[in-house]
């Protein structure tokens with residue numbers, strides 16, 4: 050829930066501070082476990098915290114002195130103590146410690162106090178050394194907290210908004226890479242046993258904040274007395290866009306492996322044979338039910354797949370591959386075998402810098418393969434590469450518990466193209482692909498970094514995807530990537546500005562969806578801006594429910610976007626296969642929840658999507674969704690706002706007072722599910738106490754600040770969208786903003802539940818009139834819950850200013866009781882309603898390269914549309 054996200058972030062920020070705090074805390078447990086070194090006393094004044102340690106020790110001994118059992122003589126000088134308990138405790142480190150350590154109670158004259166002090170100083174020295182080691186590896190010359198902050202590209206903004214009662218308080222919002230471990234969900238749910246699908250500890254990756262916001266609030270002199278919604282605080286004027294730029298700079302500055310190109314440039318393929326230029330032909334009308342406004346005839350692809358549907362009832366296994374810790378962690382551990390606990394602390398800090406470590410890994414690679422990379426760079430330049438594709442992504446979070454099995458993300462990436470068992474093929478592909486990349490695997494990432502910008506750092510949530518390597522490998526081999534490197538296997542669909550193909554990167558078994566657009570056609574039809582918008586947006590995205598753009602290039606005046614392939618068809622097709630042609634409510638809830646997170650992310654990036662409809666929601670192989678098609682989107686600026694307390698919950702906009710859910714099951718729809726995500730030791734026994742606990746928790750969650758990044762100032766007068774989904778303000782030409790996405794979100798939910806849109810008329814004109822004039826009605830059947838209908842009602846408010854979501858965006862909508870019980874942070878790990886029907890990859894036997902180039906690319910674009918004919 051929204052509040053959850055908020056809570057997550059705060060906890061995360063708290064986590065951010067932990068390194069500083071831990072430096073002292075971690076010391077203490079080692080008092081009893083430390084290893085004495087020598088009798089020498091290091092100059093403790095050099096390390097500030099050593100004084101604290103000594104103080105602690107002194108206090109400890111004083112406490113022992115003072116609190117020792119009466120009549121017991123506790124001697125710290127002679128080492129004789131009649132307290133066996135203390136004796137044992139104190140003996141332990143020394144007994145286990147180094148042979149030269151002084152013995153307590155033994156014959157050595159050294160005092161116990163002195164011995165312990167030395168032990169602790171020794172331990173502190175070890176810790177300091179380890180910290181230095183880890184810091185020098187990950188980010189030289191940065192404090193731990195600073196290092197974390199800098200690597201996560203934080204936005205630190207003074208909350209000193211004029212009139213703000215929180216003067217003096219500091220609000221920090223940082224956008225963290227997705228691979229990093231969020232801790233919020235851990236805080237909220239960790240006490241319970243691991244989720245059944247083995248979520249990673251980075252489960253907050255599932256949270257909507259992509260970029261995830263972590264908030265650190267130092268209340269300082271804050272009076273904390275705000276009570277109304279006016280207390281929302283501007284976090285700052287930095288829009289995510291600005292953050293993106295900063296991130297890019299940061300990344301490129303810190304990592305030579307990450308190169309970024311100008312947004313408006315593409316990499317032309319200089320070596321495309323003339324034979325690949327194919328004739329144009331007239332368009333094929335879109336078979337979809339809805340015509341799109343704003344452009345010529347649109348087309349919609351329905352896959353003709355007849356594979357049987359499988360209900361997914363087995364939780365997906367998400368095994369953690371903590372590659373990110375990698376060598377640094379190991380090294381740290383090796384260097385400090387006697388400081389296991391300390392090492393853990395350090396490692397946990399390093400974990401939180403996951404993406405940074407990945408980048409460092411790349412850098413390391415770069416160093417070891419610099420010659421090769423340089424050669425390739427030169428080669429690329431000489432090949433006439435104008436610009437490299439890079440994803441000017443906003444570092445995202447989570448974020449994410451990497452949903453991976455074994456080679457995980459990579460396995461997801463390698464969607465097999467052979468006909469037999471998809472799963473088996475997948476594995477085969479991985480190994481084959483890996484081996485095909487074999488020798489160069491160690492350098493391919495770094496090479497790719499320089500050549501394409503398609504680095505692990507660009508799309509953290511897909512950083513382990515083997516397709517980066519595959520592309521990089523080809524680039525390193527040939528110096529340039531073009532259409533000739535792909536085997537076009539199947540036409541997936543045709544849109545207004547291009548045609549999408551399923552394609553295999555030759556020799557890699559890696560599948561992609563390639564959107565091919567004819568620049569000449571686009572220019573002639575004045576659709577270049579749409580293509581440009583889509584390209585720019587795609588490049589920014591780094592979110593599990595949005596497509597990953599791997600690379601882009603121009604091949605013989607064809608602009609190609611190489612994207613993640615989504616084999617499950619679209620929601621429009623899937624809905625029509627449901628009984629009654631509509632989804633059951635839990636399934637609908639699943640899909641709209643994921644779409645909501647995608648929209649929230651887009652809004653945070655300053656993108657108003659404007660074209661939500663089931664046709665644009667593809668189903669991934671794992672059953673989760675992918676929102677596509679951004680050519681009608683509106684780009685704008687956005688100012689993240691931190692809303693304090695529960696002021697963001699406007700009861701007038703929500704029918705029922707929301708309750709925060711802490712259920713670990715992302716789709717537990719049982720409203721009476723009480724505090725189930727806490728372990729037994731936290732579970733109150735009586736129902737009454739349970740209820741109280743839940744209320745307390747809900748109150749706490751509601752009191753947490755909430756990040757809202759809704760582009761409230763976005764305005765456009767364009768008449769864009771799909772008839773049945775058009776918002777009234779668009780039809781009326783009054784100008785519109787981000788609220789149109791919440792209108793379409795309401796229509797979308799309605800359609801999923803009822804199998805039709807609410808205002809559809811006999812024709813487009815009537816539909817438009819209905820949207821503006823007709824009141825919302827719900828059919829008697831199928832039966833839909835009150836909460837679902839209530840949410841739809843609040844979204845389909847004709848005046849945008851009164852529409853749910855208009856003011857506070859997705860955060861507001863997530864609070865609606867329809868989503869009660871849904872753990873937003875874990876949504877990505879939820880088991881989807883059903884397995885998608887995968888496209889039958891009944892790909893014809895691959896033709897010879899000559900035949901491919903001469904026959905596959907029969908590009909035809911005449912009249913309204915452009916199309917590439919494959920066969």
Ligand SMILES: Nc1ncnc2c1ncn2[C@@H]1O[C@H](COP(=O)(O)OP(=O)(O)OP(=O)(O)O)[C@@H](O)[C@H]1O
Pocket residue numbers: 347348349350351541542543544545546547548549562564596612613614615616619664665667677678680681
């Ligand atoms: N990544 C992908 N994976 C699988 N299929 C895809 C992918 N991207 C697009 N498609 C399919 O290709 C079709 C055409 O997509 P495209 O985005 O070009 O057209 P569109 O959705 O009709 O929108 P527009 O007309 O605005 O371009 C889609 O309907 C979809 O079925």
